[in-house]
Amino acid sequence: MKTSTRTSSALGLAAAVMLALSGCGGMSGSGTTAAPTVTEQFPSASAATTEPAPSAPGTGSSSATPASILIKGFQYQGAGTVSPGAEITVTNEDIEAHTITADTGDAFDVNVQIGTTSFTAPTEPGTYPYHCNFHGNMKGTLTVK
DSSP, X not given: OHHHHHHHHHHHHHHHHHHHHHHTTXXXXXXXXXXXXXXXXXXXXXXXHOOOOOOOTTOOOXXXXXXXXXXXXXXXXXXXXXXTTOEEEEEEOSSSOEEEEESSTTSXXXXXXXXXXXXXXXXXXXXXEXXXXXXXXXXXXXXXX
């Protein structure tokens, strides 16, 4: 009996060592996949502080800062001021559809389903109050200049 107990103990120890090594990726072909190695790289101080030179007045691009409106919690957020004719991305994170409708005139009237859509800002500079046709408490203002 002592020989079989020693053999069982040795086999158990060998199995435990193999299991431990396979978890560490030390044995290939064991049927387990070792976790990938993660290496973090940090940018150098000069790369982190490098910024483009400012452009001369009147030569800047209006696409440098994309215009966007977020609808969340039945409120409009963002895109207070945009350039004439700017493309405005609208993201609706609520569970219901909304509209972005100019209070007066026909400057814009956009149905916004759940998700993302876009529309073009008026080309005429000015202040354009807007509302949601479905939810009277939702109001915002778009300034074009």
